Amino acid sequence: MRDLVSGPRRFVELQRTLPGISTEQLRSRLNRMVADGLLTRQRYREVPPRVDYELTDRARDLIPVLGALARWGYEWSWTEPRRNEAIDVGAIFRLAPGLLTLPRSLRGTVELTVTDRSKDGETRHYALIVKRGVVTLEERAESEADAQVSGTERAWIDALVPEGVANGLEIRGDARLANAVLEGLTPASTRATAVA
Numbered sequence: 001m002r003d004l005v006s007g008p009r010r011f012v013e014l015q016r017t018l019p020g021i022s023t024e025q026l027r028s029r030l031n032r033m034v035a036d037g038l039l040t041r042q043r044y045r046e047v048p049p050r051v052d053y054e055l056t057d058r059a060r061d062l063i064p065v066l067g068a069l070a071r072w073g074y075e076w077s078w079t080e081p082r083r084n085e086a087i088d089v090g091a092i093f094r095l096a097p098g099l100l101t102l103p104r105s106l107r108g109t110v111e112l113t114v115t116d117r118s119k120d121g122e123t124r125h126y127a128l129i130v131k132r133g134v135v136t137l138e139e140r141a142e143s144e145a146d147a148q149v150s151g152t153e154r155a156w157i158d159a160l161v162p163e164g165v166a167n168g169l170e171i172r173g174d175a176r177l178a179n180a181v182l183e184g185l186t187p188a189s190t191r192a193t194a195v196a
Helices: 011-017 023-035 063-076 089-094 153-160 175-185
Strands: 039-044 050-055 108-116 122-131 134-138 147-152 170-173
Touching (some): 011 023, 011 050, 089 153, 108 153, 122 175, 147 175
Parallel strands (some): 108 147
Antiparallel strands (some): 108 122
């Protein structure tokens, strides 16, 4: 569900975001979630075949629950990543709609950018749209963002771990909006403010 918060995804995209799961196991879980009314499946008449999965309204009601589970994990089981352990910072960002509780007066778009040096500088973009305190997420660049927070994958990990520091991240634009998002994404014990 976490990987569908930002919108529909193809089966192959879900396989990429869930390393280690077999094709049959993923297919079985998705079919069960469709049967339980948590996902819709859209099949397209293309070659090769294309199937998209999307959260239903019923599943979207569970996003705050996923956020609460993530918050619990932050507080009780997060440890410094082991050497060579793959970390998907995007998985945390995908939970932003359930993690972030922002004031209703806050609005705007924050672009989060992660540069992965281990993958030839591959850059991933996440647009967090804040309206009346409600957050939605789209996995895309946003050139017109009110605030931008960028850093390497290592800088993001350093900011997101308990007792973390966000001084490796760069903030441009609306620092108040950016810092509200950063504070909401980090564990309660991590409240260091990024350098603007």
